[in-house]
Amino acid sequence: MEKKDPFASLRIKEFNIFLLVRFALVFAWSMQFIIVEWQVYSLTKDPWSLGLIGAFEFVPAFSMALFAGHIVDQKEKRNLLALCIALFSLISFGLYFLTDPDYVEGWNSKTVLYSIYALVFFGGFLRSFFGPTIFSLVALIVPKRLYPNAATWSSTTWQVAGVLGPAFAGYSISWIGVSKSLSIVFALVLFSLFMVFFIKKKPILNPKKGESIKKSLKEGISFVFKTKAILGAITLDMISVLFGGAIALLPVFAQDILEVGATGFGALRAAPAVGAFLTMLVTAFIPISKNAGMKLLSAIFGFGICVIIFGASKIFLVSLVALFFYGVTDGVSMVIRQTILQLKTPDHMRGRVASVNSMFVGSSNELGALESGLTAKLMGTVTAVIFGGTMTLITVVATGIFNPTLRKLDLSKDLEEHEKSE
Template sequence: MDPYAALRIKEFNIFLGARFAMVFAWAMQFIVIEWQVYSLTKDPLSLGIIGLMEVIPAVSMALFAGHIVDQKEKRNLLVKCLLGFSVISLGLFILSWPDLSTKVTSRTILWSIYVLVFLGGIVRAFLGPTIFSLMALIVPKKLYPNAATWSSTTWQLASVLGPATAGFSIALIGVHWSMCLIFLCTIIALLAISQISRKPILNPKIGEPVFQSLKEGIQFVFKTKAILGALTLDMIAVLFGGAIALLPIYAQDILNVGAEGFGILRAAPAVGAALTMVGSTRFPLYKNAGKKLLLAIFLFGVCIIVFGLSTSFWLSVGALFMSGAVDGISMIIRQTILQLKTPDNMRGRVASVNSMFVGSSNELGAFESGATAKLMGTVTAVVFGGCMTILTVGITTLALPSFRRLDLRKDVDEHAVTE
């Protein structure tokens, strides 16, 4: 297959540009918030609370959001999501104004940040399913694996530059003007999405009762073992492998590398993942997908343990780089499974379940890491998370032998024939 096939579609390129801008802004914003909150509190638990404030609305609204996405036109819905994101970024820009700290207490600023992060969680509940559904309407089905790879690669590239830019911009221009840059990126994403035409609504059950719709979506996920296995495995692995949330502690208190080192550490996993994804455009991963996914998450756990025990900056960077490389494999396989196994009329609901399983586990993992760091120490918490990730792979391998044998070549060939 042509590795650049999806890139030959004009609207898909616009979609990738918009996705890059929004992920760059979101990733950068999260890092700047982490830095500001830890600078205000010097408390590891405060980093966990950031994740908790986002995951509560993201999980509680996810299924409802999936129903709405399946019922509404996707382009306009994404525009509304980006408008909400830009308002939140503007609020954080105002809260980071240096003069504000002389007029209100640090506690007020802290809790105002938490409130805006909470509102961001509501936006994110709609954002993920909308992006997933819109992409499927832009590219033909036979290009889903290729498009999923490029979309994931774009996500990772933005995740590389977002945290790295955040680390350096904090050092060069400060938190306040870093938030201004984030706000500008949300506007760029909004303008890009407005260039994509409206898409048809493919759901034949428009107006279907909410609870019936949600029940149908959940039942589909639990009946489709390939989707259920991939989501469950990744959710538990990410939940216990959330060492990234503790990077401000490593940068400031363990490795003593400051804001610049923090940016490098935070970008390292995304650099590894991006390189993996670029390589996968020429070497598809759908052959023996189950075994590759299990191996990738096992190696991810090993990398987290190495990072947790390291006291060398460059060894830590290397461990995080490799964790990103194997996590990139996991992400591509998971996205390919979702795109190939999900019918058009259920993409919003399935993507919402995915956000509950996997996307939200990043924030729950952040809270778990912050809480365990508070209870047992930072290094012990990170090593514990890596060990639990490896244990999860072992249990999944033994409990789901059919998932271990999963191969997606037949699904790819069937979609190519139908086109």
């Protein structure tokens, strides 16, 4: 009966604290990102400036990812996460300073803009450590037999916070302004820093502690490329996020196409959160480990369809519905991908595998923002979004044809093996 319990992982106290910390962090980070997008676009009125935000975060996150994974596998995870959160608080405070008219009075607008880009760049460097640390820590909190259930709650927490944060940001910008909205971000980061110390220190499960960086990184990359289920899932998600980054252009849709202002912007950002929440309910009660490969392909195909509908729509209600199902399909995809990573990755390599994942998928959010900004500049905003959704559909079909390992993937057998071993 225990293995069918949809709340099994939630009965572990430390996992609940972990979810609370993760929700606060993702809510704050995504809220901050969207406020920065709004402020930068307000300063420049240029879609390309939104793409540059993605570029400035992508470059350090991508270039430091493998090194960060090596460090995570060598260090204690709880304290490393606390250090990352503390540094994040400096970024959020800096952005609050740069957006407060009383502090930057008399500053040239370009100086403010470049300073914002500098903090975004530092945030990208820091984010390269966040992903591997969180991925490794959750595996030390819950037993292996609960990985799929924990992945469901953890991934959906990320998804809901990742959309509720920007949605709240959209409303808070109209209610209290940009600077005060960023003060809320700062408060959330400090809260997560306080809560993380309620998680106990965890053992370092790396039998090769002290291994050279070169050998460590080579082993991590080699493992990912040899494990076709992991490689296929990561690659598929990367391409879909890269070309399906319609969300990065929401300020343009809200201000210039749908003409719904900051309040409508908040509603558009909230729509995927509702879909993600329903995903949490469904995947928690109905396991998705069986035929996971086909479910993943179907979810991302649906994701591409939603992107195309959103791009083509000029009706606010239609756009909301499209973004709702955008959240549903993205949530299903995320839960399956995280389950694949957790079940297929050895304990001592979690940091490095998560780093490769962040290079492929995490950084593709920012690279997707860059792609969206660039294509919007070249093709026009609507055409760029439809193009991205079409590329996502082509990628799904190609992956299904050329990667039979992923297409036929069934995680229920892996789960049964872990249950027998405990």
